[in-house]
Amino acid sequence: MDFRALKTFEACVRHGHFLKAAEELQYAPSTVTLQIQRLETDLGVSLFVRDGKRVTVTEAGRWLQQEASILLKSIGAMRQTVADIASGNNGSVRLAAIEPVASQQLASVIADFCNIRPNVELTMEVGGSRAIAEKVRAGELEFGVCSAPPSKLMLAFEPLFEEKLGVLLNTNHPLAEREHIAASDLAGLTVLVKEPTCIYRELWDTAIDSTVPIELSYMEVGSFFVIQHMVKAAFGVGIVPMYSGLEQEGALVIKPLADLNPSVAIGLAYKDKSLLGKAAILLMEAIRASVNPDLRDQAIN
Structure with a gap:
């Protein structure tokens, strides 16, 4: 008919x-x-x-x-x-991001996007950079916010910002009054670090291995949130990205490293932009604008 x-x-x-x-x-x-x-x-x-x-x-x-x-x-x-x-007002978007980028930078962007486009079905995972890149390559995710993926995965990578590592300290710790922390200052302390597959742990290990060998006592903790609370409870110091959101007034402070300058580029990883849906493209634009003041001003104007 x-x-x-x-x-x-x-x-x-x-x-x-x-x-x-x-x-x-x-x-x-x-x-x-x-x-x-x-x-x-x-x-x-x-x-x-x-x-x-x-x-x-x-x-x-x-x-x-x-x-x-x-x-x-x-x-x-x-x-x-x-x-x-x-x-871009309907459809689905599947993305993933590493921590603490997900909670410190993307949570509000995702919330705003969902409020503006309530009919878009959005799924956000939190994981490590390697796992995210592999899922993007396999087509399980539209895009990821992570460190640069291995070249063998043949993914496009668009750097958004650089992150540096610092030392998370209880405000009552003797080192909390210093402007910078030297690697040697950590000798004899319990240093809380993420698991070996975490990009921030890899960054720290690479940086510390390039200096004069220092005997440090490590404890691996799988969550920055847990590291934050352990340091708050006056147990050890944490190696974390320098996010003000991880600090707590009167309780926790992050100090930059004096003799090391470990940094890593964080950005958008995707397989083929031509295959992305409009909603995914709009969300990527919102993420770019959240970290780039010029793009944010353009969006407002």
């Missing part, structure tokens, strides 16, 4: 008049008549009883009208959903 013929038929039933249906659909009256005749021929039944210029729907026509109305509404909804997906 021709979709246009069904639409014409539904309008004829609604108006009880071919001419009024033609006016609504902006068809010539002869076009409406021809479409109804073809529909009746296709179905092998009469859908209307003609009475001069007016028409009365038959029993078969009444049944078809009910089904046609449901179908036309469904098609209308499909058209609207497709249009919304194309504009």
Whole structure:
């Protein structure tokens, strides 16, 4: 059955008049008549009883009208959903980010995006850079916010900002009054670090290995949140990215390293931009704007 013929038929039933249906659909009256005749021929039944210029729907026509109305509404909804997906107001986005970027920089961006586009189904994971890059490569994620992926994964990487490591200290710790902390100052202390697969742990290990060997006592902790609370409880010092959000007034402070300058680029990793949906592209733009004042000003203006 021709979709246009069904639409014409539904309008004829609604108006009880071919001419009024033609006016609504902006068809010539002869076009409406021809479409109804073809529909009746296709179905092998009469859908209307003609009475001069007016028409009365038959029993078969009444049944078809009910089904046609449901179908036309469904098609209308499909058209609207497709249009919304194309504009970024519907669809789905799957992304992942490393910590503490996810909580310290992206949480508010994600919340704003979801408030503006409530019909977009958004899933955000938190994990390590390597795992994120592999999931992007496998097509399990549209994009990730992480460190530069290995070249063998053949992913595009767009740097957004650089992160540096510092030492998280309890404000009552003797080193908390210093402007900078030397690696040698950590000797004899319990140093809380992330697991070996964490990019920040790798960054620290690379930096510390490039200096004069220092005997340090390490404890591996799988969460910056836990490190934060352990330091607050006056147990050890933490090696963390320098985020003010990890500090707590009167309780915790982050001091830069004096003799080391470990830094890592964090950015957007994606497989093929041409395959990204509009919602994913808009979210990436929002993330860029959140870390780039110039882009933020452009978005406002």
